[in-house]
Structures are given as C-alpha cells and as structure tokens.
Amino acid sequence: MTITGLHNNTARPSGAELKAGTFTLPTLCLSGLDPDAIDGLLQERVAKAPHFFRNTPVVLDLTRANDHDQDSGLAIAVGAIRGYGLVPIGVRGGSHAQREQARLMELAVFPRSRTDKGSTARRPASRSAALTRVIESPVRSGQRVYAKGGDLVLLAPVSSGAEVVADGHVHAYAPIRGRVLAGVVGDPSACIFCKDLNAELVSIAGRYKVNEDLQPGYTGRLVSVSLQGEALIFKKL
Amino acid sequence: MARIIVVTSGKGGVGKTTTAAALAMGLAERGLRSVVIDFDVGLRNLDLIMGCERRVVYDFVNVIQGEAKLNQALIKDKRNDNLFILPASQTRDKEALSKAGVGAVLDALSEEFEYIVCDSPAGIEVGATMAMYYADDAFVVTNPEVSSVRDSDRMIGILSSKSRRAEQGLEPIREFLLLTRYAPERVKRGEMLSVEDVQDILSLDLIGVIPESQAVLNASNSGIPVIMDTRSSAGQAYSDVVARYLGEPIPHRFLDVHKKGLFGRLFGG
Secondary structure, rough: OOOEOOOOOOOOOOOOOOOEEEEEEEEEEEOOOOHHHHHHHHHHHHHHHHHOOOOEEEEOOOOOOOOOOOOOOHHHHHHHHHOOOEEEEEEOOOOOHHHHHHOOOOOOOEEEOOOOOOOHHHHHHHHHHOOOOEEEOEEEOOOOOEEEOOOOEEOOOOOOOOOOEEOOOOEEEEEEEEEEOOOOOOOOOOOOOEEOOOOOOEOOOOEEEEHHHHOOOOOOOOOEEEEEEOOOEEOOO | OOEEEEEOOOOOOOOOOHHHHHHHHHHHHOOOEEEEEEOOOOOOOHHHOOOOOOOOOOOOOHHHOOOOOOOHHEEEOOOOOOEEEEEEOOOOHHHHHHHHHHHHHHHHHHHHEEEHHHHEEOOOOOHHHHHOOOOOOEEEEOOOOOHHHHHHHHHHHHHHOOOOHHHHOOOOEEEEEEEEOOOOHHHOOOOOHHHHHHHHOOOOOOEEEOOOOOHHHHHHHHHHHHHHHOHHHHHHHHHHHHHHOOOOOOOOOOOOOOOOOHHHHHHOO
16 A cells, blocks of 8 residues: 655755655555464565565555454554564554554554445455456566566566566567566466567566577577476467 | 747767758758858857858857847858758857847747748757757667767757756657768678667657768868758768658668679779
C-alpha cells in the first residue's frame, strides 16, 4: 500500500519541514488474531529472508480478521509480529473495537482500501493477467522494465544497454540485445523464451551468462532458456 | 500554432547543428516562416553555421531572464526573409535554461512562426532535455557506427518518457531517423553499419540519409547552410529530407556505391 504525505510549500523554518513522501509498505493480511496462526504464517518466511523482515514497517490488514476476537487480541497479535522484527505501524479494516484498540496502541488507522469490496472470490481470476506486463514499444538503451510478481511479454525489441526484468518468465517476440533477467526474486522455475536472443546478459534466479559466454548458433533463432541445478540450459525451439 | 522540431542525437559531432541549419533553411525556402534556436548554451555554434556570428547582440538566455525582448535577440537571415535565428549565450551555462523560461519563449515564437527548430546540445543533461521537452517532432541524427546508434537509442527513450507530451499523456513525439555521414563504399567493405542495420537496431522511420560529403565542411566554414549548395549530394539529400518531412513521397538516394566514370577514375572525382 502507498501513503502520500502532505506537502507544505510556505513553511520553511529551520527546525522542521513538512515534505511529501511516498512509501510502498508491505501489508500483512491476517485472517485472525490468533498468535499461533501468525507464528505459522511468519516463521517460515522470516527464516527464508531474515534481513528483509528486520525493522520493516508493515500495515496489518484486518479486513478478513474475525470480528468477535477478544479485546486484547490485537495487542497480542502485534506483540507476536514485533517478535519477528517487523514494525507494525498501522491497521486497515477490522471491527470498530479493533480500530479503537489500534488507536490506544498509537498505531495509525488507515481507511479501508477501495479495491477490497468483499467479493474476494473473484480476485484470483483477474490476478494472473494483471500481473503479466505486456510491452509493445521498443525498450531503449538506459530504460528498465520490471514485471513485478509476474511474467513479462515483449512485442518490440530490447536495445543494448536496456534491461528487462521479471519475477516470472520472460517471453520475447522480438530481438533482445540488452540484459534479460527472469525469476529475479529467486524462482528457479522461471524461463526465458526469445525469438532472437543476442542479449548482453541472460539470467535466471541469479545464475547468469554474459554475451561472450553464449554459444554461437543460438542467436537469431527461437530459443528457450531454463535453469537446471546451477546451469542455464539453452534450447533451440 | 507552430510545430516544434528538435534535432537531437545524444552523441556529439554527428551533425545536429548542420541538420538544424539545413532544416530551418529548407523550410524557409518553401515559404514557411521558421526560426532556429541554439540550445547549446556555453558552446554555441549555430550562429557560425548560419553565418550570422557577427550580428549577435542579445541571446536566448537574455530573453529567458528578461534582459532583452525576443525581437531584440532574433536575428533575421540575410538570404531568406522567412528565416530567423535565436543564438545561444556563450558566456553562461546550461543551468540558465529553465523549463518555464523555455516554454514562455517557445509560446511567444509560436504566435509568429510556423516551424521552430531546436538545435539540441550533445549529451542527455539539462540543455538536451530542455531542447526536446516541448517538441512535437524529433529528428534523431545518427552516424552509422555503434556508439552513435546506442546514444540515439538512449535519446529516443528519453524522448518517450521525459517530454511534455509523455508527461501529459498526449500523442507521442513523432520520431524520425536521419542517418548522416553515410559512406556507401565503406558500408560495402563492412567498415560501417548499413541503413538496414541501423533501422533494425533503432526500429524507427527513416526520413533520410545524408552522404558523407566535403560540401558539409565547406558550407560550415563559409557560414552557408549546406542545403543551399544544390550541386552537392549532401545539399540535395537535405532537400529531400525537408520534402519528406512535409509529406512528399520521395525515394531515398545516395545509398549505393557511385560508379566512377573514366574521368572520375583519372581525376579522383
């Protein structure tokens, strides 16, 4: 979620200044306030990337949390989350009582998000298409395109000096002459499919090859790249 | 409303100023009221190419900073009544260009002229971004070699993300590829990228190919836009470019190796 602060042009005292700032914050969606359930949710994730979670501000989304939790439920849940190094800074949604509790704990209370209108059952269907990014114009030298959380589809060339990055697969229907990186958050099953692969650098989940190490014979034709173990496997299609 | 054209490249020395001068003169020769502005504050050259360097009193920066009126800074071309030059300051630096100031000058010029040609400095810093910010059309000047092609590619990316049209979500800038200093015999020997190579890398509409020609240097030295040298191949190629820009379908010339006749071979024509 995003928070936009106020901007004040006129006030220019030496001590404090109010400036606009936009932050993207992770949101923790809680289906209940049971500390055991929260342990179950966080334990594995924090173990995978402890640095990522240390001192990370987080917003608690209570939209799906039960209304009839006890009064102290939120305080215990916040305590459990703090135990993992996260810093809860506010809540969103939840019952009136829960929001009142949040205020007492000096947490911010954010308005309910507009996209959350109850019918959660419909969301998964539109999700995959929304996460796929389709690029129809050339990616120029110095430009960077990132498909966060999904696939990247390229319908125009990627110039040398440009960078195309996806959390998922990269599908290119035009030549790639820049850098191409798939599965950048560490997904080893991500692949690259390319009509004409002459990239400066090819990478899947952090394993990479530079142009000089690409075998000749794979440029100028339909190629797939996947990761097997530690090795990038190139296949003519 | 005037049409604002930026002549840009990223890389230096590829022929931006030569092109800006030729383009402005070519439009003026067709009876279109045109003005050419030098955005290369601190390294001004356009006045030399246009042959008006001894008539510069006030400049673009003076107008932006309110030290002179626009009409005081505009220099009327002696050869063509439709053409005016707005020179750059040689004593300031490019930080003197502000978005609001440049916008105000372009607005004022728009009322009087049909075409405003902006001669961009090299690089991608403030001078270059100011020159392209308000553009409607862009001439991307490129030499057929890899570093120039890459810099042009970078510039095209900036045109499509940092211009007024991009920021306001308007119809994007029309971008044209102009290849300059093209030498067909060197392309044939594999020493230079071909038109097809460059188009393939940049995927852009080709508006013209200007052949490498001694006439360009001669024209610069004498302060005459090369388009006025109608006997030279470069001059003719620039005339073609102006015609194509105005919508006339003209085939490309000077792409193939010119076969030298007996006299040519004897005298090195």
